[in-house]
Structure formats: structure tokens, C-alpha cells
Amino acid sequence: MVVTIRDVARATGVSISTVSRALANPEQVAEATRVHVQETARTMGYRPNRAARGLVTGRTGSIGLVVPDLENPFFGSICKGVQARARAAGYAVFIADTDEDPLLEDEVVRGLTKQVDGVILCSPRGSDEAVGRVAEDSSLVLVNRTLAGVPSITFDNGGGARAVMRHLVALGHRTIAYAAGPITSWSNRERDTALRDFAEQSNDVELIELGSFPPVFSGGTQAADLALASGATAIVAFNDLVAAGLVDRLRHRGITVPTDISVTGFDNVPMSTLVWPNLTTVDFPRIQMGRASVDALLDTVLGRRKEPRPNLEIPVELVVRQSTGVLPASRAASA
Amino acid sequence: MVVTIRDVARATGVSISTVSRALANPEQVAEATRVHVQETARTMGYRPNRAARGLVTGRTGSIGLVVPDLENPFFGSICKGVQARARAAGYAVFIADTDEDPLLEDEVVRGLTKQVDGVILCSPRGSDEAVGRVAEDSSLVLVNRTLAGVPSITFDNGGGARAVMRHLVALGHRTIAYAAGPITSWSNRERDTALRDFAEQSNDVELIELGSFPPVFSGGTQAADLALASGATAIVAFNDLVAAGLVDRLRHRGITVPTDISVTGFDNVPMSTLVWPNLTTVDFPRIQMGRASVDALLDTVLGRRKEPRPNLEIPVELVVRQSTGVLPASRAASA
DNA sequence: CTGAAAGCGCTTACAG
């Protein structure tokens, strides 16, 4: 039922070697033969068996993509970018969801490594040691984190955090709270450090660290009361979900955003324009990151690049919407 | 660098046949040999090359998953379910995003079919003919749509629609509007039919069809003004995004949900609890659907089931939240 | 420019 190279050879009257060449290295075959073979292959619906090809070439034509949670739209977008670019390059994509479990991640990557030419790993949780070990026996590109000696792509978290601070300061805010994400999160550390450095370098801005919260809606609910008690006039949330939780809890406490207090997020997930007020946030071009990670992987897999390219940082952009406003006059004195 | 069955055979002092058996069919090998081989294989970090195995067995150990849009959380959840169940069954998952393009879908499925044992196809857009043709030369399971002779899994859209109607009628509503989704959408047709049938069978309920809208936030924005003009006291939206757009536009028009008018969605996406008021909606257990689709595929691929199982319908559940309320007294007369 | 042959890493009748 399924047509093989042998069927095409028989139908064309040439050897399987010639069929193989006509399809994979057309320039090695006489024009007449080439055309005939290609034509026949197409009408017969022949598609080379990739597994068989991979066995001899050592290339599978597939890449692996490992993400912590497919349900999270952040990773969904990355998948989309990876998928699109991989297809354009003729690669198929294996996907694996690690459920935020570092052990599962390790197991999954190892299971995948034989079946693919390289792996794109979105691993916010795994330890440096675990990731480093994996990098030894497979071509790896890290997304959203760095590790010495391993190519990676990250967003410019620091730049985003500074843009947020500049924006809030321009609106008159001087006492700013940060509702941090998981301490194990690389993104969180980058943002936190940039926020703190910014505050230290401007002598009249105070940064209040509210603590670490789950990176979800209820994390924001928790953080809201602490933020109010802290006396901050603006709250920087670890991400949009936390920001949404903050806004919701503040409303229940009778506080209006942005009239009474300003709130910002990170990520610019679609939801950020669905809550009211629309969230001021930092846009992370996730599809672009997905595409870039495929390029980086193919660079190393195909040996297209001689000098190692340790990390590529993707610029991000502040998106100002309705959740930030000028410092309320009544609070100006407290600053 | 990579360890093959030959390396294990050499290290163990047996033939590669025995190594193969000890690993794949342990009961065919003497206990002592089996233990020794298994032990050695493990310490050497041997993993059978799936491509090579597939070449001889005719089974790839992989399945394909084709979705219209990975960025859409609805499909992200399905992916997650598919992924989890596939891994549990020892299968790897190829993923493909068709960008809502029926032509690309066809091409992608054909490209995949050689590399996998079967395909799970989430294809709300492709024509019956196109899908039928694909079904001929690959093991297929359809998600969220049916087609004669092809196994499929769907949600009980009709049951969900009826539950919504019963709920609204119990709250006193008699004039109910439907903001429909794309007319090409199978889910939309199912919901629409059930809503209409329900209205026809109860002699005092009127269903007003507002027309077809894009299944996104702005679709709801469009529908809101039509709904208001229609005189309906409750609006059933095609999905949660449309419902969110409706609520938002109604607020801008000075209408309060649910005091003045009730709104419901479908899907129960995470966002439905982030908008205010939280949406009354119909929960679709998407992860469960992902898992069920893998089971259905393996049933046919592995021939585990003799009689064909044409369609499995997954029950759904009404989730009552804050966007629906009793019919306002001022409007009771108009019903 | 083309074909015969070897071989990629495995599984599985077939003998013993």
C-alpha cells in the first residue's frame, strides 16, 4: 500500500540509487532521467521514509521541543514559532510537556535525544547541573535561561524592568513595590535585580520587595494586601496573571486602579487586554523567540556557525495601557 | 559515542539477537542472561534506536497531533492531555500547527503520515472531502468533529447548550439572544441547533439569532449593540472570548451584567474567571479529551478493538458564576 | 551519469 523507493525505481526503469539521487541530489543525475523520476515519484505519491534515511545519514530531520506547561499560553506561542520555522526548514517537531517537573524533564530529554537532531529546552526549573549534563550528549538550545557553554535565547528582562521603572517614575511614583515570582525562576531573578539596581541608582526611588508569590492569579490576590500595607503607590507584578489578581483584590478592597494605585505586569499575554483596566505590561515577542531558537539550533546542528554563539537576547517593549497613571495628589507628600 | 545494541552484545558476551530479546521480549530469555543484559544495557545508557526498530516492525512509536492554532489555550490543553497519555503509553508526539489553513492541514497530515502510527486531527475547518481522503491512508482520530466512518471524539455541545437554556429559563429569561460563532464551525452548528430546538420545544421561549461573529473578544464587542437592540434579556455567546467582549461593550454602554442583562459563554477558559463579573459558562474538559483521543487512536492502531467505535461524546458541565442573574423586574412584562 | 553493494541499528522467523 505504501510506495517505496523500489516501486519508483521499477516504474521508472532505473536503479534505486538513481531514484534516490534524482530526489535528494538532482544535480548528479542527467536531466531526462531526473525529470522522469521526479515526475513518476510525484504521481505515485512517493515520500521517502525519514526513519530509513535517518538511519544512514545520521540525521533524523526532527527536533525536540520541551516545555514546562503546554496549557500556559506563553509556551503555546513559543511552540507556534518553533513549529512554523521548523517546518519551513523541513524539520518535524517532537513536543514534550514536563509538567514543571525537573525529573521528568531530564527523563524526557534523554528519551528524545536519540530521535532528534537537537532539542530546544524551555526549562525554567531544572538545576544547572542537570541541564549541563543533558547538554553534553545532545545538541541543545536553552530558551529563557542561560548556562555557560550552552547556546541560549533570552528576553531582555532587565531592559523591560528598567522601562517599567522609568515609566512609573515619570508618572511621579517614588515608592514602588515588587510582587516577585518564584525564587527559582531565572526570569524573576533578572527582573528583580534590574529593579533593585534601578532603585539604588536613583537616590529618591524606593523599591519594596513584597516577597515571592505563585505566578498565577491567586498570587496577585495574596500580594495585594501586602502592597497596600507597604504604602507603595505603584506595584510591579511578576507577570500579567499576578497583575490581574492584584487589580481584582484591590477592587474588592475599594481601591481603584490606576486612580489610587498603579499596577504593571510582564509578558503581555492576550488576557492583559481583557481585564479592566487593561494592563500596562512588557511585551515579550514569543513567536519570534520560537523562531530564533530553531535558527540557533540548526546553526549548531548543521554546523553553520563556527564560533560559538553563547546567548542571543531578544529586545522587549513596554506597552502602556490603563493600569498606570500619575501619582495621586493626596499621596505626593508621602514620597 | 552513542551506544548501540552491538556494544551491549559485546559487553555482555551474547549475540545482538539475545540483547534485543532480553529488552523487548524478556520472557524469551533465560533469567540469568536477561538480568545480565538488562543490567549492562542500563549502566551503558543504551536506548534502542526507534527509527531502526520502526523500520523492521513497521511501527514508529510516534503519533501526530495536528491543531489549528497552538497559541489558542483551548488546543494547548488538548495537547497537554495528548502528550501525557502518549508518554504513558510509550509514544512520542509530533506536533503541527496548521494556522487555521485547510490546505496546510492537508499537506501537513500527509507529510506526517509516514512518520507516525496515527494522527489526531483537530480540524474545525477542513472540508469533509479533504478529511475523508486523508483518513483513507492513515489511522486518524478526529477531535471536535465527526465524519462517517472515522473514529472521533466530541464534546456534548448540545447538552451544554441545553443546560445553558435551562439555567436562563429558571432565572426567568424568556427572550434569549445567541451570538453565533463562525458558520463553518462544527461546534457552532451543534450549539445553534440545540438552542433552537430547545426554544421551539418550550412554547414561551424566544431565541433571537444575532448573526455570526468572529470567535474572539472583538466579536463580542460587535454583538453587544445588536443584542441590546434585540430586546433580549440574556445573551448566549459562542465562547468565553465573545462573552468577555460582550460584557466589556455593555459596560461602556452603561449596562450592568448581570443586573440588567445576563451573559453566558462556552469553554471555561482560564480567562473566564479573570473578567468581571466572572463568566457563567460551560466547562469542556479538554485535557480529558486529549487523553481520550490517544486512547481511541491506539485502539485502532494497535487493533485493540474489533467493532468500530465511530464517536465518543464527552460530557460537559455548566459552571454558574456571576454573569447570569434573575430577570430584572422592569423587564418581566416584556416576556 | 548510473548501478551494485555495503551498511545504518534494529527485529524476527528459522535452525539448532
Add this chain to the structure above:
DNA sequence: CTGAAAGCGCTTACAG
């Protein structure tokens, strides 16, 4: 219970 051999569908030196 175990091994030698054939073969899955391809690619690629090696001859010609």
C-alpha cells in the same frame, strides 16, 4: 534458550 541470517527503506562511496 540462543545465534546466524535476512531484511526493513534508504544513502553513498566505489566502480565503471
